[in-house]
Structure formats: structure tokens, C-alpha cells
Amino acid sequence: MKLLLTGFEPFDKEALNPSWEAVRALDGWRCEGTVVHARRISCVFGAALGELDAAIDELRPQLVLAIGQAGGRSEIMPERVAINIDDGRICDNAGCQPIDEPVVAGAPAAYFSSLPIKAIVRDLRAGGVPASVSNTAGTFVCNHLFFGLMHRIATRPVPGMRGGFIHIPYLPEQAARFPGLPSMALDTVIAALRIAVATSLAVREDVRESGGQLS
Numbered sequence: 001m002k003l004l005l006t007g008f009e010p011f012d013k014e015a016l017n018p019s020w021e022a023v024r025a026l027d028g029w030r031c032e033g034t035v036v037h038a039r040r041i042s043c044v045f046g047a048a049l050g051e052l053d054a055a056i057d058e059l060r061p062q063l064v065l066a067i068g069q070a071g072g073r074s075e076i077m078p079e080r081v082a083i084n085i086d087d088g089r090i091c092d093n094a095g096c097q098p099i100d101e102p103v104v105a106g107a108p109a110a111y112f113s114s115l116p117i118k119a120i121v122r123d124l125r126a127g128g129v130p131a132s133v134s135n136t137a138g139t140f141v142c143n144h145l146f147f148g149l150m151h152r153i154a155t156r157p158v159p160g161m162r163g164g165f166i167h168i169p170y171l172p173e174q175a176a177r178f179p180g181l182p183s184m185a186l187d188t189v190i191a192a193l194r195i196a197v198a199t200s201l202a203v204r205e206d207v208r209e210s211g212g213q214l215s
């Protein structure tokens with residue numbers, strides 16, 4: 001069995017992207033008979049989906065976990081929902097800034113993650129890692145990739161394939177340039193992704209636990 005784990009290249013003038021730094025550390029890791037295959041995805045609208053599609057076609061994975069940087073967040077955050085909107089606050093790495101365009105014209109407004117997001121949060125917290133469910137993946141390339149992944153699963157599935165998206169904080173060396181913003185050490189993020197992978201493989205039916213927000 002194969003698991004596709006994706007991280008992004010750096011964007012927004014950063015020298016690195018913690019998602020790729022953590023994901024690449026897990027390339028080749030074997031978890032309960034499943035082998036992790038790490039891939040780096042461009043931070044470019046459109047191209048990111050082509051790269052994801054090619055990796056899925058090549059590997060035919062049972063599970064796809066896409067990871068991205070969410071600067072300013074303080075926890076590991078499994079995303080609940082991908083929305084069918086591209087609305088760039090900044091340009092992507094190809095200089096494009098779509099505004100209020102659908103990720104896929106004619107596709108549904110949104111898709112839910114097929115990861116056990118509540119169980120992942122429960123197991124991360126039990127493992128000593130701050131984590132919460134997030135109800136928005138934003139409207140930039142991360143949401144774009146997440147939506148493209150869930151649309152692929154809905155329309156052209158690899159049989160039995162599940163997938164979802166997890167946002168992670170800045171690394172300390174990034175946050176040092178933005179006084180006051182939170183960060184998480186790379187070793188902690190890597191440990192968190194190991195937990196998220198193991199839980200995603202083990203839990204088919206998500207747990208019913210409160211994880212919502214008032215606003």
C-alpha cells in the first residue's frame with residue numbers, strides 16, 4: 001500500500017516551506033505496511049493540480065495527505081472543508097492572482113475531507129502536540145490543491161482512495177522575522193505528521209467529539 005504525502009515549495013518570499021521540510025523527512029517511512037511517498041508541489045494555481053494528478057496516476061495511493069504552511073497559526077490543523085474558489089491575496093509563484101474564480105467550473109461549491117479529522121486532533125493532543133480542526137483552508141493554493149484532490153476523489157477515484165489537507169505553523173526561523181507570531185519546531189511537526197498518517201490509516205469512521213467553533 002502507498003501513501004502520497006505532499007508539501008509545497010516556498011512562496012511569499014520565504015526561503016523554505018515547513019510543509020516540504022517535514023514531508024521530505026518522511027519519504028520512504030513505512031507505517032503499518034504502507035509506504036510514504038513524498039512529493040513537492042509548486043505553489044502555482046493550476047500547475048499544482050497537474051502535479052498532484054500525475055503523482056496519483058503514478059503511485060495509485062490508498063491515501064493522500066496534502067500539507068501546507070499556514071503562517072500565523074499556532075497548531076497543527078486538519079482542514080474540514082475545501083471550497084470551489086480561488087481568491088489570491090498575493091500572487092502565486094508564477095505571478096498569477098485569480099480573484100473569485102472557481103477551482104473547477106461546474107463542480108460543487110465544496111467538498112469535505114475524507115480524513116478522520118477529529119481522531120487526528122485527538123491523537124495529536126494525546127501525543128503532546130497542539131492541534132485543532134480548521135474550518136477554512138483559505139482561498140489560496142492550499143485550498144486549491146485540497147479542492148482539486150477531493151474533486152479527483154469524487155470524479156476519477158483510485159478505488160478506495162481517501163484524502164485531505166493539514167495546515168501547519170511557521171518554523172521558528174520563519175517566525176523570528178515576524179515578532180509575536182507562533183511557530184512549531186520541525187521535529188514536532190514531523191512527529192505530528194507521523195501521528196496523522198497512523199491515525200488516518202487506522203481510523204475509517206471518524207470519532208464523534210466536539211471540535212467546533214462559535215465564529
Ligand code: PCA
Binds near residue numbers: 011067069137141
Ligand atoms: N501555503 C499556502 C500555499 C502553499 C502553502 O504552503 C496556502 O495556505 O494556501
